Structure formats: structure tokens, C-alpha cells
Amino acid sequence: MSATTQSPAGKQPGTGKGTGKTTGANRAGSRGGTTELVSWKAGVGLGLLAILGTVLFGFLANTKSAGFRIAEARDPNASSTAAWITLAVALAAAAYVGFRWISQRREGGGVDRWIPATTIAAIVVLGLAALGVARVEKITVPSMVFGWICSVLLLALAAYACFLTVQRRKVPAWVGGSFAVVFLAGFMIWIVAGGRDPEPSISLAGLMAGAVTLAVPLVFGSLSGVLCERAGVVNIAIEGQLLLGAFSAAVVATVTGNVYAGLFSAAVAGALVSLVLAVVSIKYLVNQIIVGVVLNVLISGLTSFLFSTLLTADPEHLNKPGRLQAVDIPFLADIPIIGPILFRQSLVGYLMYVAVIVVYVGLFHTKWGLRVRAVGEHPQAADTVGINVNRTRFINVLMGGAIAGIGGSFFTLVSVDAFSKDMSGGRGYIALAAMIFGRWNPIGAFLAALLFGFADNLQSIITIIGSPVPSQFMAMLPYALTVIAVAGLVGRSRPPAADGIPYVKG
């Protein structure tokens, strides 16, 4: 080529975060003499939280100790064996991943994205298994001492973040991560120590297991959101899909006397809500958010009406669905702490794991997923390579509805064995928040939903043991977290580019 004038497409550090909106590649390339515009968001945010933490955990701490009970095993022998095996597996996994991390670091290249998260997971499992092996039944910590330790750590981390900002350097992710962990630990100790008993304690395993259970409808709801929005359709109707799913699961399971028929009908009901959303918003181009909100109101009204006219009149024949029993997975359920949390679920709970994995692999590792994401990012580009944009969207919205419907069946088939008015209680909206917090990624949405489920369960446990914080404040946590996530403290949450924009050919 004569006189090649391409500049080397140099990547700057942190390209992954910042170049989302750059138009024209000339801007995206490296440019000498630029000063990184360092944001004070991290420093100031962490600083404020650290001060809050110091006041609460340090100055406001009381002299009681906080106890965390580790669940007692049903079968000590099986539990012990499972714990040893888990310990061995976790040790091997942690060693392998750690080795990969170090060797990749040493080669100088970047570390694979999955490695840090996997390492942390392996170490957590390792620690829990160790607790099981040691047959620890209860951990008791003096709240005053630990409160101050946490406060100092928080202040140190915040100061480090501020120092980096002054030095015009980026605050690394681990600072925020460790800050969150320390804050959570301090918060738990403080809140438990504030209980009414002279020696207050809570069951850690119960807390976690409850969190996973409460997260089930949220996970299904957020997966529904991920499926729809990755294809470019905003699904506000998750709330309605959950509610109609719950309603039809209750009625069909009662009428047929078969809970599995109820489960299936919940999926159909969710898909029906989606059908309306899809037809009106994709075919007739009505604003997707308006359709979603209208659907929610419509279904709330419809189910309330049918509930008060039909179901309350004859609950025996219409609203007594029976329950999907929890099923233990052999061996896995015996692992101390982890087993009861993850592997003593109902069928709906196991379906949740399957759904998360299937949606994740589907979206990011299959031909179908590539096409779906293309449709959500740049529908015209997808069209020009022969992908039917609106059909893809239609199918995805229907699938999303079915998944949210299954989530709704949790309310009537697992949680409570009867339908009651507006029983989804706004969880569809929290699911939406989980999807955004999880950055439109099924695994992220799953983790965010777990966090929200945790906040939800913590709230009810705190109410039981009595605590300095009014439980209403805890109920605000999911929303507060979402505001923080969207405000960008955690990083930029970027929706698919064509999200919410109808595609009209030509």
C-alpha cells in the first residue's frame, strides 16, 4: 500500500469501559497528551459510606456479642464425608485457578475474565467446607471490637481510593469489592448484636437459604427481562407475567389436581401476557414501556377481580393447589452449609439454575444468542445479513414471558399454597432492577437477584430478632442498590443499543 496512513489502533487502558459512545474510530484510538479525567465518584462515595460505617459499627456499637449459627446437619456422618470431599475438590479448584492466575500474570498478558471470580468462589467454598469439617456450630464475635476493626478497614480503603484519585490513577475493582465485603460483615455484626436477647444470634444458613428461596421469582423475572431486552424489547410487564403465572398455577393446579400442570400453565400464562406485549409493541409499534405498564395494571385488576368473585367464593375447588415439595439432591444436599442453601430446593428452584445456565450459554455461546444480541444492538445490521429482526424479537418476548410465568408459579406452588390479591408485590420491578444491576447478563442478573433476595430475607430476620434499624429501611435496600448501580458507582450500566426502539424496515 502506498503511504499507509492508518494510525496503529492502539488500545488505551480501560478501553472496555469508556469507549461505549465514541462515534468515529478516530476518537477511539489512543491520543497522546490526554489526561484521564479522574472521577471523584469512587473516592467520595466510599468515603461517605466509610464514615457512615464508622458511626454505626464503631460509635453506635453495643457491648453484646453477635452469634452466627451454622446449620446442624441432619445426618452427621454423610455430612462429614460430603464436607471432606468438598474440601478436597475446592482445594484442588482453588489451587488450579490460582496457578492459572499467577502463570497468566507472569506471562505478562491479561488474565482471563473468569479467573478472579472463580478464584473467589473456590476460596469461599473452601472456607465453608472447612467450617463443616471442623464441625463449627456457632461463631460468636464481640461486636464492639469487630465493629471498630471494620470501621478502620473501611476508612483505610476509602482513603486509599481518594489517594489514587489524587494521583490521577484509576481505582481498581478490588478496592470496591473488599469495601463491600467489609461493610457487609460490619453491618451484619452490628445489626445482630443490636437484637433484643442478651446474646443475640441468627442462623447464617437459614439466612442464606431464605435468600436463595426469595430470589427465585426475582431470578426468573430478571432472566425474562434479559431475554427481551437483549433482543431490543423493554419488558416492564414482568410484574404482570409473575402475577398471572401465580394465578393460573394456582387455579390450574387445583382444578386438575396436578401441580405440574399448574407449573406448565404458569409458563403459558406468562407467554400470553408477552403475546399481547409483542403484538402491540412489535407489530403495532406502540411504546413498549406504556404497553408494559398498562399490562401490569390490567393483570392486577383482572386477577383481583377473579380472586374476589370466584376464588374466594369456592377456594376448595379453585384455590387449593397443593405444593411442589423440596427435593434433596443426594450427596450435594449433605454438604454442610452449602447443601441446605443450594440443594434443598423445590423443582422451581432447580429450574432456576437450569434457566440461568441455559440462557447464559444460549446468549453468549450459540448462533441463536449471537443473532439475538445483534438484533438488540443494531437491528438494521442484523437485517442486512438476513436475520428476521421482528420474528427474533417476537420469539424472545414469548420465551421471556414463559420464564417469568414459571417464576410466578413460585408464589402459589412453593411459597404459599394459595393465590391472594397482588401477591407478586412489586417483585417484577425488583427483577427489572436486578437485570439492570446485573448489566443485562444472565449471571449478573442472577447474582443481583440473590443480593436482593438476601436483603429481603435479612429484613424479615431482623424484624424477628429485633434491631436498631427499622425493617422498612432494609426493605429499601434493593432500590437503593439499584440507584447506586445506575448512578455509576459500580461502573457504567449500558443497555443494548436498540433497547426499546421498534424496528421498522426501510
Place this chain on the structure above:
Amino acid sequence: MTLGWDYPLPCRPQRAGADPYTHRLVGVLKLELKGITKRFGSLVANDHIDLVVEPGQVHCLLGENGAGKSTLMNVLYGLYDPTEGEILVDGKPVVFKDPGEAMAAGIGMVHQHFMLIPVFTVAENVALGNETTKAAGLLNLEATREKIRRISDQYGFDVDPDAMVEDLPVGVQQRVEIIKALVRDAEVLILDEPTAVLTPQETDELLDIIRQLKRDGKSIVFISHKLREVKAISDTITVIRRGKVVGQADPTASPTELASAMVGRTVSLTLDKAPAKTGEVTFKVRNLTVTDHNGQHVVDDLSFDIAKGEVLAIAGVQGNGQTELTEAILGVQPHVAGSITLDGEELLGKSVKHVLGAGVGFVPEDRTLDGLVGTFTISENMILDLYDKAPFARGVGMKPGVIADNAARKVEEFDVRTPSVSAAVGTLSGGNQQKVVLARELSRPLRLFIASQPTRGLDVGSIEFVHKRVIAERDHGTPVMIVSTELDEVLQLADRIAVLYRGRLVGIVPATTSRDVLGLMMAGVPAAEAEASASAHASGATTTAAVSEPAGHEGESHV
């Protein structure tokens, strides 16, 4: 030069099937369009167009913006259904219901606005719609990467399959588009205005690629309104005007002849203007720096002056800080540092209203987005800046009569073609919309006039008109700043040329500077170095920039 013929010719896998057009040999796809008509409501975008693309030829479609070139190609590519007419591949009629079928028949298209997904890698973009899969539908991107590397080597593209598309320069993105077509075994490649976003040097590289493709037996349909490139590359030229084929032209025809065929009347490609009579320097920019939300300096330490009665043209490839520069002067950029003075008064940090009040006339680069309110009438758009001042307003009330009279006068003066001044501006053609913007901005007494991309998307007639008004304003003694990515426009209007590259000033050079030098400067080469390099290359073979332009003085005034 990286040559393609050292490598084996790509072997088209023989696809089995009963389709009439799957059994063809390399490079013998003949494409015919017969009587293609496309109507959108009452608008006839294509009117019985006949076109034959011979195998191994570069066939140029020449026509103004809005002549119907892109519509025709979208019909051919299966994006639009033709209202009438048929498409023949190797003599057999075919119907493409969607782009997938067009691609299967061996037709590939590189759109003017790239059809690439910014957050996907090159490999993912190339694979999309044509994925290789393992069992259970799992993606096999390695196979795609392999194909990309093969094509990339063959044509010297230098494309990394794992690069994220949004991080790539525009020229490389275009190659990704070409790879997309080649991976799908395209025999006919449609390039829609491919050079609009390229520097002159990148354009030369693209033309080299096209020559290589042609040698490999591909046919190219090259859509453009830029005469220089069309003359440099084409074997056959078909001129389209107002949706109709007005004739074939020979690549040896003079630019003036081609332009006249394109517009339908004799046009003057050069602008008569007297030498500038520069007065005192009244507009000064010092150390202007604009920072974007990522902390990048999109305008970096810029200093220049403009004197009364001269035109300073800001040249550069799109996206090198021009938008931010003009917006900083107008006062709509948030993070700015430095100084901008007009007649000694500091403008930086002042409100837009204040800046306009100081006598700055501004034609924004996107008239539909920033220049006009599409649903407002012409008369309302004429007073967007003066709506609250006498004589158009009294107290809180507006005076519709005065406003309408003002509009009627301006419409007359600026030759806006409209049925009525109460028509919504959005219903006018691009040229007439631009005249409305000009009429508004030039109706105040000005002390500085800034026009950004003043003729983008306009027909030749309107371009002449706009250029004349700009020069008239200059001769009136106003300092004028023109921002343009079209080198032709820069060279025609400028008294001095400032070249921007990545937000920095590469240099300010006289208007007599050659295209080669300017092209190199637009790629960031300093002026002195560019001079040296350009003179060394002056004998170089096939640069479009070397095609000289005869100065035709047909002297026809506008429309």
C-alpha cells in the same frame, strides 16, 4: 503494494442445490436490472431503471444525493421490494425477498453507514448470519477467524479478528464490511458512497482494494457523487437523475460533462471569487481545549485567528474535533478551557444567547437536528433566534403578521422553493432547508460567520448558491469560518486552510496547497513533512488526488 495474485484465487465451494444461480463459475456473474421501479407513496424513487453489471467490471452509479442510487441498490439487495421490474442473475429472473437471498445469489453490499455491531468483535460481526457451529448450535468462531485471516492476508487488509469493532478506525471497519461480503462468496460487491468517511489516502487504498477485487473476477457497483473517484476507478458509468437513468458516460469524460449529466444542466464546478481583502484580525482563539466525558481532549490546545474579510476553512476527516470546536465557540460544550475573543470580548463561558447577540452567525452541521425545528413553519424557523425581540415581539406577544412578512421576504431573497411560508420546514428538500437556515443566520448583522458542513447532502445547484452566499458574506467584511470534510469545498472556499487531526491543529496552510499535502495533513502528518512526502510521491501511480481537474468556466449562475 500488496498484491493479491501471489495467492491462490479463492475457490468458490460448489454449492449443491436446485437453485438456478448456484452453479456458476468464479467471476462470471452477470447482473441485470430491468425496468426497476420503486414508489414510496406518491414519490417515485426509481423510475424504470435498466442496468447491466458485467462480470469483472467496476460499474459506477453516479448521481446526486437523493437521485435514487441507494434505493436502487436496496431493491437489488432485497431490502426493498421493487414496485415493478425484475432482476436477472446470469439471465435468469430472481426475486430477493430479503438480503439473505441476495447474499446466497452472490451479491454483497457495503452500506454507507456500516452495518457492523460496535460491541461485537470482528469475528462475531463477520460470523453473524453465516455462523459456523459445533454441535447443539454452539458457535465455532475459530472457523470464522481462519476465514478472516485468509482474506485479510490475500488482500493485505491487516484486520485482527478479535478486535472490537468500535475500537477500529473507520477505514478498517470498511474492510471488515468487505470481508463480510467476501466470506459469503460475493461475486458482485455493491459499495454505497464508500469514500464519504475516508481520508484521501484511505480512499486511495480502497481504490487499490477494488482493483484487486476486480482482478479476482469480482464485479463492483460503486455508488458515488464524487467525480474524481468515479473517473479514477470505473469501467462504466451510469448516471442517475431523479430516479431515472439519464445515460451512460465514459470514464474519460471531463468532470464538467459528468457533473452536467448528473445535474441535468450545465454547471460550473469552480467558484468565481475575488481575492480576499483582509482587514484587521477580530476573531482570536487561544489554547482552546475541549474535554469529553471520558477525559479525552477532543479539541487540544487550538490557537488561530480569523481576519475580517477572509475565509478560514477547517479541514479534516469527520470526528477529529470539528464539531466540538464549533460547539465550543457557540457555547454549548461543557468542559472548555482557553480563550475565544471576538472584537476583544471574551466569548468563552458565555451563554449561547449572549454569543449570538455578540454577532455570531452559525450554520450547524446537522440542519435537521440542530438547525431547524422540523414541525415548525418556515416563518417560525426564520426567527428562532429573534422571536423575543422587536419587531417580531412586543411584550410577551408575538406579531404573526411581521413574522410572515419577514419570512416572505427571506424566501424571495434566498430562493427557497416552497408553496407557502406556513409550510412545515420538515417538508422541504435538504437544499431548501439549508437556505432557510442561511437566511436566518445571515439576516442579523454579523461579526463572525461559522458554517459547519454547509453543503452536506445538497444538490449541485444549492451548493453553488450556498457557496456564493458564503463568499458574499466574506466580501462584506465578516470573518468566516467554514468547517468541511469535503476537500473540494475547502479548496473552493478557503483563503487559508487549518487542518485538524485528533483535536489538534496540524497546521494552517494557504489555499493553494495541493490535495496530496492536505490529504497527508488530514492523517496527522505535519505540513512540512507532508510537502516533502507529497513531492516524492508526485510520480506515484494511481492516486486519485493526482487526477487534475480542468477549470471549466461554464459560468451558469444558480438554478
